[in-house]
Amino acid sequence: MQTTEVSDATYRSRIEKVQEVMKEFGVQALIIEPGPAMMYLTGVRWGRSERTFALVLPLKGEPSYVLPGFEEMRARELIKIGNDVRIWQEDESPQQKIAEILKERGAAAGRVGVDDTVRFFVFDGIRSKAPKAEYVSATTVLKKAGVDLSSRPGRRGGN
Numbered sequence: 001m002q003t004t005e006v007s008d009a010t011y012r013s014r015i016e017k018v019q020e021v022m023k024e025f026g027v028q029a030l031i032i033e034p035g036p037a038m039m040y041l042t043g044v045r046w047g048r049s050e051r052t053f054a055l056v057l058p059l060k061g062e063p064s065y066v067l068p069g070f071e072e073m074r075a076r077e078l079i080k081i082g083n084d085v086r087i088w089q090e091d092e093s094p095q096q097k098i099a100e101i102l103k104e105r106g107a108a109a110g111r112v113g114v115d116d117t118v119r120f121f122v123f124d125g126i127r128s129k130a131p132k133a134e135y136v137s138a139t140t141v142l143k144k145a146g147v148d149l150s151s152r153p154g155r156r157g158g159n
Contacts, residue, residue, distance in 0.1 A: 008081060014040060015042075015057065017145045018041065018142065021141050022057075027112070029056055029102055030057040030138045031055070031118055032055040032056075033048060033054055033119065035115070035117050037138075037142055037147050040147050041055070042082070043080050045078070052068075053065070053068070053071070062081070063084070064105075065079060066097045066101070067086075068087065068089075068094075086101065093125065093129070094122075094125075098126050098130075099126060111136060112133045112136070115142070116138070
């Protein structure tokens with residue numbers, strides 16, 4: 001019997017590969033919403049809703065997650081890689097939490113790759129909270145690192 005279970009070591013290796021490619025392209029962080037890239041890199045399978053759940057992958061170190069407070073218990077059960085979980089409440093801005101991570105990780109004024117499937121309202125909110133960053137598509141980094149993007153719904157196009 002063949003198993004489809006992916007080991008934590010494999011996820012860590014995938015993240016390290018992406019971080020190597022990020023360095024090559026001068027990208028200090030990636031922002032990813034639930035979908036194929038998040039699943040491939042972390043094993044977290046999460047449906048999208050009007051409430052932001054995001055992965056921030058810095059150039060160095062562990063990934064960070066930003067998610068609604070009421071989903072924290074369920075999310076922590078799914079998160080295998082990284083312990084930096086930032087929750088936001090209904091009266092808080094998830095984009096502000098993402099901007100804080102960018103600042104803490106030295107990326108607030110650097111080059112930030114945004115996955116092409118990140119919804120515009122999420123991107124626009126991050127951009128307003130961290131306006132000094134240079135935002136670029138994360139597609140080139142993800143593809144070069146071997147992340148399979150072929151099953152991504154709603155691609156806006158462009159590299």
